[in-house]
Amino acid sequence: MVLPLLGLLASDIVTFGPGTSPEFQDTVRGISAAVEKGDKAKASRLLALLPAKTVTYSWDESAIPKASRADFATARDKAFMEWNGAAPGLRFKKAPQGALQFRFSPLLANRPEDANPLGVAIFFNEKAAPRMESIIGLSRSLKKVPLTVTELRGAVRYSLARYFGLSDQAQGGVRRPDLPGSPGILTNSDLRTVGGNFELIDKLRVAVQENKPVQTGAPQLSIDPATVDIGTVTQGDKIPFSVQLSNTGTAPLSYATQGDCGCVVGTPPGVIPPGGVVLLRPHVNSTEYSGK
Known part of the structure; x- marks a missing residue:
């Protein structure tokens, strides 16, 4: 799973961890555009849509x-x-x-x-x-x-x-x-991402109050290859594969790898700068699957 983040390009750059929702990002971009146009009323209305403590x-x-x-x-x-x-x-x-x-x-x-x-x-x-x-x-x-x-x-x-x-x-x-399956527990990554969202909201609140322009860039993700076929394997095999991620956008892109089951072993999370490329090397562990 790879998910984007926003850069808040004012005096600081605030990034989101992987997993920030489109609804949250779209609202932040709306606030940015409203402040840039001097529409404080709209910016304040959109700011009220973001979560409060x-x-x-x-x-x-x-x-x-x-x-x-x-x-x-x-x-x-x-x-x-x-x-x-x-x-x-x-x-x-x-x-x-x-x-x-x-x-x-x-x-x-x-x-x-x-x-x-x-x-x-x-x-x-x-x-x-x-x-x-x-x-x-x-x-x-x-x-x-x-x-x-x-x-x-x-x-x-x-x-x-x-x-x-x-x-x-x-x-x-x-x-x-x-x-399927029992609900899991919150991870440190979940808590960090939400904590980062609240930090961004605090910065946006100051920007709106002081009528300071806020610029937001947009990362753009390219994945090569888009699908991976590991072919026929035997139970217990560990099958490595490679995926290249490219950020062709104008803001840093945060990524994390996560399979939809425990058989996919991901790689540590990271950040790709605009114009950057990273090669991921996760692998599939077939131990829990019987036969071929």
Whole structure:
């Protein structure tokens, strides 16, 4: 997985770790353009769409069976606590009209790639309250298995990640909740990226207040080859392969490699400057696969 970052080209350059979402980046670019045009009102409106350290949320539990409501609320609060290390002063406050709205549905629509229902449906709005709606499905899989407390905690964790400016991940605590397997835990990378997002928001707030122009560049990624065919292998083989990444854009590009299963062993993350090239050498470990 390779994801881009923005450069904030004022007195400092602030970079995002891999995983910053398109919604977050687009909002930052909108603020940049508004400040450059002298439209402080628009810049302030867009700034209000970015996450705040006091996260206001509403929790509509009317669709949850009464016997599960207390346990679900406890799991929600535990998911909130997992994010406490992301930024100093981060706290959660329940409010009738919060920036983050949680609702529940007996069954969500099917995932695009198969007939299984979505675990969570996320919707972003162009207003501060609610900025994001998270609709959590109360049933999982084709067998419509009831949502468990552990799955609920994972769904809330994921929803907060999306609100804080992270995109879907293949593994770990920010993985999409309807994928097979148990929810993971937050990684240091997740927390660092969110912490970097809040640092950028603080810098943008100062720029808007002081009417200082903010310039944002845009990285551009080229991958060669786009697909890799490792052919037929025997269980236990370790198959190395190479992928070249090029940044043809105007800002640094942050990257990390991550497979959608444990068989893909990635390489350390890094940053490619504009015009730069890097050669990655991950490998596939076939130990967990039987036969050829």
